[in-house]
Amino acid sequence: MAGEPQDDCLFCKIVAGHVPATIVRETETTVAFRDINPQAPTHVLVIPKAHYENAAALAAGAPELAADVLREAQSVADEDKLESYRIVFNTGAGAGQTVWHAHAHVLGGRGLQWPPG
Numbered sequence: 001m002a003g004e005p006q007d008d009c010l011f012c013k014i015v016a017g018h019v020p021a022t023i024v025r026e027t028e029t030t031v032a033f034r035d036i037n038p039q040a041p042t043h044v045l046v047i048p049k050a051h052y053e054n055a056a057a058l059a060a061g062a063p064e065l066a067a068d069v070l071r072e073a074q075s076v077a078d079e080d081k082l083e084s085y086r087i088v089f090n091t092g093a094g095a096g097q098t099v100w101h102a103h104a105h106v107l108g109g110r111g112l113q114w115p116p117g
Contacts, residue, residue, distance in 0.1 A: 027072060
């Protein structure tokens, strides 16, 4: 069921404290932690504490929670003193999503090329 923790979800396990992560911010509704395979000097994942499979499901099922994720992405950028940064939501395997829990990548601290990938 959308919003409910999933036993087989890595990010749900991070939220529950069962899997360690380098947490940089936490609110009532979100957790932000450093990516274990950073692609930029700042590479932080911001996730909702509730489980939604991807960004589209999050936006449809809990738009206020999607807004919380975006607000926290801004807070991560502010804390890392980023003048410019990128927020990426990968949705689906073809786009590079490997963990089926909605999450935003906050990337910055170096020049980022366009188009990505």
